[in-house]
Amino acid sequence: MPGSAGRELAQDAAQDESSGHPARRRTDLIIGGGQAMGHVLELIAVAARTEIPVVIQGESGTGKELVARAIHYTGPRAARPFLTMNCGAVPETLMEDELFGHARGAYTGAHADKRGVFEEAEGGSLFLDEIGDLYLSCQVKLLRVLQEHEVRRLGETRNRRVDVRTIAATNRDLMAEMEARRFREDLFHRISVLPIHLPPLRERREDIPLLVGQFLQQFNRELGRTIRAFTPQALDRLKSHAWPGNVRELENRIKQAMVMAKGEVIDLESLDMFSGGAPGAPFPTYRKAKEEFVRSYLVQCLQAVKGNVAAAARLAGKDRKDFYDLMKRHHVDPADYRK
Ligand SMILES: Nc1ncnc2c1ncn2[C@@H]1O[C@H](COP(=O)(O)OP(=O)(O)OP(=O)(O)O)[C@@H](O)[C@H]1O
Ligand SMILES: [Mg+2]
Secondary structure, three states: OOOOOEEEOOOOOOOOOHHHHOOHHHHHHHHOOHHHHHHHHHHHOOOOHHOEEEEEEEEOOOOHHHHHHHHHHOOOOOOEEEEEEOOOOOHHHHHHHHHEEEEEOOOOOOOOEEEOHHHHHOOEEEEEEOHHOHHHHHHHHHHHHHHHOOOEEEOOOEEEEEOEEEEEEEEEOHHHHOOOOOOOOOHOOOOOOEEEEEEEEEHHHHHHHHHHHHHHHHHHHHHHOOOOOHHHHHHHHHHHOOOHHHHHHHHHHHHHHHHHHOOOOOHHHHOOOOOOOOOOOOOOHHHHHHHHHHHHHHHHHHOOOOOOOOOHHHHHOOOOOHHHHHHHHOOOOOHHHHO
């Protein structure tokens, strides 16, 4: 029903504490009244019903993880585990161990048998996040598991059957990655039977007031505040911003504004989208101003992607090493921005 206001998907569904698996969270609401998100909600319903291989693509902060959780928690595996594997965060040498586990004594330091995430997710879903960052050497091994439904722990000779649904996501353009020979074509075809593309927030500005309303409610509860609304000027400012960090950036911005707000209505001043220098402060030198700008820019990038350095570097159009150097020079610690 494109156009209907603020549809929400399965709020508070599957609060299955008794199963021992983390239940769907109260904040797992997918907000979106426009056509673009309407289409996404339809695809989620198909994916949940059919277990067809899904790859969710979209810029940072567009809701890829939220959609993956929705697919799991509205499907037949809802009472079973939902596990996330961040394919970009584990070093190449440890990836196989994380995915498939190992037998005791498989290598120095392997003191006990260990199950990998595939076995841990038995009966449920495994969210392969940032799959575009998966090393080529691991891509071929993952493909084999997806085809055979079997894993082999490091140091073992027998295979173990696994019944796991996988849902993949990436903020890379997998077509371009394939052309650059960084992503295997056979794996791409295996995972992307149903591609779900999440549009950036700047292409669905009609959803901004709905999202603002939802975050107001949520943070009033969390912060113990009773803020009623944004002024029309503040809302216009939110609607016209470019949102490079998408919904996550909007969410952070609203929370900041609500923490700073004095009254029950948020105006342009408490929104403080483009904060200038404090009145009366001495005029900064060019050098100092540039330093401040770079530091605040790095912080904004990291905030927008919850402290994920690889994603922040991409956002800034820098390579990872340069971004690390900049953070070091400006004394920015990414751990401060991880939730
Ligand atoms: N349509 C939406 N409705 C409500 N909240 C949303 C929506 N999309 C995203 N969010 C919220 O925005 C934040 C970022 O979403 P999520 O972590 O799913 O994004 P992501 O695409 O996985 O980001 P990244 O690429 O950085 O990992 C979350 O707090 C999520 O709840
Ligand atoms: Mg994510």
